[in-house]
Amino acid sequence: MSLPAFIAAILTLGCASAAYADTSGERDWHYRDGETAENWSAVNPRYGLCDRGTMQSPVDLSAVATRGTTRFAAAYGPAPAKLTVGPGKMKAEVDQGMGLIHGGRLFPLRQVHFHTPAEHKIHGKLYPLAAHFVHATDDGELTVLGVTFEAGAENPALQTILDAVTAGADSVELDLAQLAPRDQAVYRYMGSLTTPPCSEGVNWFVAATVLTASKEQIAAMTDRLGTSNRSLQPLNGRLVLAPEN
Template sequence: MTATAVTAQSLDWRYTDGAAPEHWAKANASYAACDAGKMQSPIDLNQANAIGDIELSTNYGPAKAKLSLGQHKVQIDAAADQGMVSGDRQFNLIQVHFHTPSEHAIDGKRYPLVAHFVHATDDGTLGVLGVMFEEGEANPGLQAIIDALPQGNKASFDIDLAEMVPEELQVYRYMGSLTTPPCSENVNWHVVEEVLEASPAQIAVMEQALGMSARSIQPANNRLIVAPAD
């Protein structure tokens, strides 16, 4: 199983060489937060300093999706009638994209793949739900994306987004940033504790499509990091 070549996209930042994460702030003045920010992501979630269950629900389900490909980018755009409620705030789904390996770590461990469900409230506040994957059984939602890859950029396909999210949503919660330039802060991060499975072949396809696409772990800087209760 192989992935199609992604659409070329000119970026002034990368994950390796002279444009790697530690150099992002030098690449463009608008990326200053990547170096100067104090609420950067990702972090190691073993630094949690509080425990508590967070009211979180989603209404993910079947959707018409469109594929968006680029350098370090496998993304699906879906209709905004799905999303999540965190506390009493409605976050509307904008897109889902992937990184290899996972960006956040749990007890120092990064997993081979992560899906980031990116949302925004009506006033533009961002909220991300991160779901990590480890090797195991094939994931049908992920397979729908992989099957669309040979059709190339802008391919339309059907997917059930609920297949890429655990039924039980026990999450780590903290305030952080975008993990790619411009590294904007005040992002509401929710990282699911339960790790889903994807087959080795599925993970290999995503690794081929994305390459190394995870930012280095950032300092917690005494932020409130809430771990799920046992």
């Protein structure tokens, strides 16, 4: 193909992948303190949805409207993962056919990344660490499972990642089942990516069960990631489904 066509094709691919992952090298946006509005559209007009969208994430999940049977069905297991570490970013990409089933459809798992502190609040509480399991269909429909961590027993998968990052490895053999709770009760609502371009239409599942990581693991993740949580966004009348309990 001609050079302009080739460049156009690359740009299109870049946009498609940016729909669920910030794969671009340099970020032109930054986190603030996790409370002050980030105002990302001032940095780049392409991020207009971040400031003007009405279905943004994260939210405080204590504003519960309805209780019901809200469980996720997913199969995660051991898989090789490609590690990417950068400012405010720690991501493990997988391509092993694992996924989450929602509405009778399979959403393939693409990557797991982390935030310190966690982004969604559960019952008004902000936890120190969250993992986001990002799933996307080939046509770009997104489902994210958020798993929250508090200080307690060490998490083996997290240690595998931290050891690999410390060793400078760019790939790792990871048992993803160790990063998700066995109890699959979740909060559910419709939201957005929590990073630019803040695309909406994301099916959010946040596990009700909080997992543990050791104090040392949480400190190491916080050290690597810094403040990497977006400020809470207004619900704007959206329905949050909470698990029965």
